[in-house]
Amino acid sequence: MAISIYSKNKEDIEFQYWERCRNLPEEKLIALLRHNNFKLSLEAAKVLQLKGGSKVIKLAQMDCFSNSYKRRVLAAFILGQINLNSNEEKVSLDILYNLALTDKSAIVRSYAVSSFGHRCNRAKKYLDSLLALAKYTVLDKSVNVRESTAIALAMFDNKASIPLLIKLLKDTNSDVKDWAAFAVNANGYDTPEIRNCFVSLLNENNFEVRYEAIIGLSKMKDKRVTQALIKELNKDIIYDEMVQAAAYLGNVALLPVLYEIEKKWGSFNELNTSIKILEHLKSKL
Structure with missing residues (x-):
């Protein structure tokens, strides 16, 4: 899928900020957490998260109670994937859980849910706590919080x-x-x-x-999807995954549209495989 100009520019800016931050000493990175440019502050937080250490952990835990919602966001972000010992992890999980449920800022709640999910992904024994949290956050009035909940749940089978x-x-x-x-x-x-x-x-x-x-x-293999899949396969832009889906579904009614794709675009691996599978299924009828 093509990357939009907006997305490309966003990535370029993030990379520039990362380059600016990645070799800075800890004190200067901490100072950048107070910068007016949130994107720059976030890149500083990413570097601090990677560097780790008790000073950064304690600062993040304290900043979760800051009057500034931006500092709470950055603190929640840092606690998501920084290396913690068992005691630091328990304290941080309690803090993130409470932020996710009670913070007045939706963006803070969203970051807290995301970080709580990351922490549970690193220590699967806390999965029940994530499920308990998600029972409330799936109902949060904020789209960002509900989206973060879905992302967090995707990490676990x-x-x-x-x-x-x-x-x-x-x-x-x-x-x-x-x-x-x-x-x-x-x-x-x-x-x-x-x-x-x-x-x-x-x-x-x-x-x-x-x-x-x-x-x-x-x-x-739910055939109710057949017409929707045919519609996608008849479009001018066809994704390989949609061609592969024809094989997953195993409905020989898809063969004509696959033949049309072959006629228009020529053969390619995904198409050849799907046609071969469906032709085999048809021969068994």
């Missing part, structure tokens, strides 16, 4: 998260639904309710949401 993901699949925001569908597909969840949610998502205007639904239903 645990069927106990399915009811939470179903709530997120029914969200009003397309980005939330996209990440929830991604979480379902990443972990291979398959239930009748998930399938029904995915069928509903086939009508989404957002391509990323439709993409996840089509891929998911195809892997589940």
